[in-house]
Amino acid sequence: MTRSWWGWGNVEDAVGGAELDALLGRVRAVLPGELTAHEPPGVASLRLPGPRVTPPASLADLCSADPADRAAHAHGKAFRDVVRNLQGDLRHVPDLVARPRDERDMTDLLDWCTREGVAAVPFGGGSSVVGGVEARCDDHPAVVTIDLQRLSGVLEIDATSRAARIQAGVFGPHLEDQLRPHGLTLRHFPQSFEFSTLGGWLATRAGGHYATLYTHIDDLLESMRVVTPVGISESRRLPGSGAGPSPDRLFLGSEGTLGIITEAWMRLQQRPRWRAGTSVRFSDYESAVAATRAVAQSGLNPANCRLLDATEALVNAGVSVGGGVLVLAFESADHPVRAGLERAVELCRDHGGEPSADATGESGGNARGESAADTWRSSFLRMPYQRDALARHSVIAETFETACTWDTFGALHQAVTEAARRAIHEVTGTGVIACRFTHVYPDGPAPYFSVYAPGRWDGIVGQWDHIKAAVSEAIAESGGTITHHHAVGRDHRPWYDRQRPAPFAAALTAAKSALDPAGVLNPGVLLPAR
């Protein structure tokens, strides 16, 4: 397999042939537009300028100046990243890509960057959709991207406490491969699972695909090691503690600005044995939301509780329904879960929901429950490839997400949808916006929006940026968070800066100065570059 330098995942897995025809056919049915294919440029044609910096001899072996390598580390994997790559617009390319073998290498690299004032951009899988790994560091004379791919081992397993010491550069599948022989799983499956890393998840407070209880990677962390320019921070392995503000919670979400996470003790789970699931249709959206809220507040804690609105149900599940579809699933490694599902369905019926006849489980093994989940998961993991195929055909296809309390959701949903429609109308004339809940909490949902619109190839990045700014304003005005699990990076800064309490900004800035006195760590992310 060959990783794509410009788009998602592996080159061999790109959408093509009959899958592409079918995809474009579905798009043509709802959107106007030419759908002309644009080929990715060859790396040679990019004519990247040479590196502006030379590593010291002691670090030379760790550093690559190969243009294809540098191009592949220039951007994350947002729609705007992929399009800019396709258009050959690589304004900010790292001068070098460094691949440390261990913490000693990492320390040496940070020492060098600190000495020379070179920006250091930590890089896991590079799946950021917020400019978090982009070498956009104009205040620095050069940029070195520090790729953690050599740190990919599960170093230790504590089966008694169900925890493992894991290196930060491990990708999702390789991590699960190493845990599977022990009957254990991290059970953290973000959509980027195949092409993102543990360190990236921790640094960005990633969300997995389970709807309740353990939603963010934060909850699965037991302790961590972080290389900072002033030394290594290692927290104690603890199941819980009340000893001062949590050290781990400062590094969780620090997005490479305070240090580079090298390894972590992670809480694991036994692999699920019992599963049961169904979907429930609603004829109006308000009832569907009320039912979802009832389930979220029931203490039943479903593994999946994904409310698709009518558009989302049609576009991504092929289901035509008036109000929405709630996808419900329960699972356990210890006990049957059918009773929980039945109670959740009962709550849905109280709100006018009609459960589907295709309920799965109670499976005590590898039965229908698992296979349905697998099917859904495959399709979920396929979405970024389809997004790339659409991007190549000048279709704006992107998502954004937030979280809010239940009392504000109705107004937020309306404001965001209207802002999106207005902005889409302004830039493309027509388009589609859909919403699903990716996670639900007792006090509110995490709505996830998808936008599809026919773009104009020579201005498509600006078109999306216009839509994104409009919906971000609507989210901010409605009291939502600028991100529930996509992180802040460089692109969410204007709204993050308003959301973040000013005294906390002062505290974070001071903490950054204490840990990264030269200000070389991922400048411009979370905080202004100095």
Place this chain on the structure above:
Amino acid sequence: MTRSWWGWGNVEDAVGGAELDALLGRVRAVLPGELTAHEPPGVASLRLPGPRVTPPASLADLCSADPADRAAHAHGKAFRDVVRNLQGDLRHVPDLVARPRDERDMTDLLDWCTREGVAAVPFGGGSSVVGGVEARCDDHPAVVTIDLQRLSGVLEIDATSRAARIQAGVFGPHLEDQLRPHGLTLRHFPQSFEFSTLGGWLATRAGGHYATLYTHIDDLLESMRVVTPVGISESRRLPGSGAGPSPDRLFLGSEGTLGIITEAWMRLQQRPRWRAGTSVRFSDYESAVAATRAVAQSGLNPANCRLLDATEALVNAGVSVGGGVLVLAFESADHPVRAGLERAVELCRDHGGEPSADATGESGGNARGESAADTWRSSFLRMPYQRDALARHSVIAETFETACTWDTFGALHQAVTEAARRAIHEVTGTGVIACRFTHVYPDGPAPYFSVYAPGRWDGIVGQWDHIKAAVSEAIAESGGTITHHHAVGRDHRPWYDRQRPAPFAAALTAAKSALDPAGVLNPGVLLPAR
């Protein structure tokens, strides 16, 4: 009711009469010693020095210089605090006790303290057992204790999201009284419930009495307002977020060193309707621990999962058993919980546990389940009063707690128990140490130890300090946390300083300087006073 200035709770509720006779009888059966009663001194006899500072006229109405008021704010409520009060040893008394009516008053008070370099010690219920509210601020010319008791309202209830905006100075019972008419509860019941406040719980990362899932107050917090010397920090109400490091997590556990929490939106729950519980006896402790671990890792999430060792079972539950007793309870506001209890009991049987015949529930209302829980809760809430009665009779009666991973628990338990026995032997010749789990996590328990030993009145504080230092060393050496839910304060500093990663200490120090440039907020807590 009159609050005791020297001991726990209300004067009228002190242990006396037949209860005292019975308590002393139980102690005489296991411990030697005189058990001579010592009377608390009158406040007048303390001859407190006058205040070293005069508030500006604009703040005078908020400030009390009354000796009884100052004496009642000098110490927390640890064993060593109560004994020092009984012995009239009040070396560190605040010069003034200020009671702000609102955030404006709070800001004015902090402005004045900052201007004059006067230490400001935030005070909720004053139930600290770690010197967290003690006016031990020798580097400052004077100390003002800021008591939040006037901020005690539930200001707003959002029944849809099940959350409320609550002022930080509210005590547990008054808070629940304000929520009850809405059918809601915060469901946070630390042992100090009656005499501690929401702000204190948040500032110290308090633990409630539920064993799993929502153990610390951290999990129940939606957003908060904090008055700092550089401005008010207000986080956004969100059910979840991934926008940078969590602002709330910096203030949670900050113990009044970064700001004073004035109000918070808290996540609430419906009051439970279904309950079921039982207790399971084990003939050896290792099997009891293994069974408890199995339940903790099952995903059943019991409300109570309290493993008492044989000594604890005998001393505090009157049960004679070889290995230990596991107290199990489940509860829900939405659905029956009997199946969960049955599965947990099955897991216990797998490890040789014998369930008691007195299982309670399935109660769908105010039936036996609740009344058993209430009985237990009353006895639990009575313990601090009994501790005071023992202290007055020269009996060392104190607790300490930690948390660790399951793989290290056996060694930690042995090391801590041996250290305690050795230290007790050194200072008192004989004594008792018992252990229970207050909380259990999938990756480890939170063991809670009780010590009873016959003290020598003229050196009893030093005797306890010797024992405490020995067990704290054992905890640190065994990889436990110096506190799971008692906070750090001033007394846990030596071990906290070793536990906390050095780069995080640097970051926290920098954050403190940014928020509290004059270093007046609770100096000596968490960080060295400047």
